């Protein structure tokens with residue numbers, strides 16, 4: 001499945017409310033918001049990395065119950081809308097190592113944020129806080145795509 005617009009993506013992220021990965025103490029929406037917030041704090045200039053943090057687990061919502069096989073579907077889902085870099089980061093978020101090529105450093109930052117973003121009760125804002133940035137990244141990618 002490919003996401004075709006920001007509204008569709010936000011609906012999918014919103015569907016993570018109340019959905020918990022096995023053993024997790026926060027639901028997928030809170031986990032996604034916390035991951036994005038940690039990256040915004042640590043890497044304020046890298047908007048695509050923050051968006052990768054927000055969207056890194058959409059594959060879990062597309063493949064419920066599949067703990068390990070969700071990274072490929074997640075990357076595929078966001079590629080058309082958000083571009084190859086965001087998709088690559090989503091694909092690497094569980095297994096990133098220092099040897100993952102040009103994305104390695106950023107993928108490791110995403111992996112670390114994803115591993116830390118399980119804090120019950122931590123207020124990481126709301127999904128609508130990210131709409132403008134999602135639209136910006138999607139629009140930039142659409143423009144770049146049109147040039148190719």
Ligand SMILES: [Fe+2]
Nearest residue numbers: 031056057114
């Ligand atoms: Fe995650």
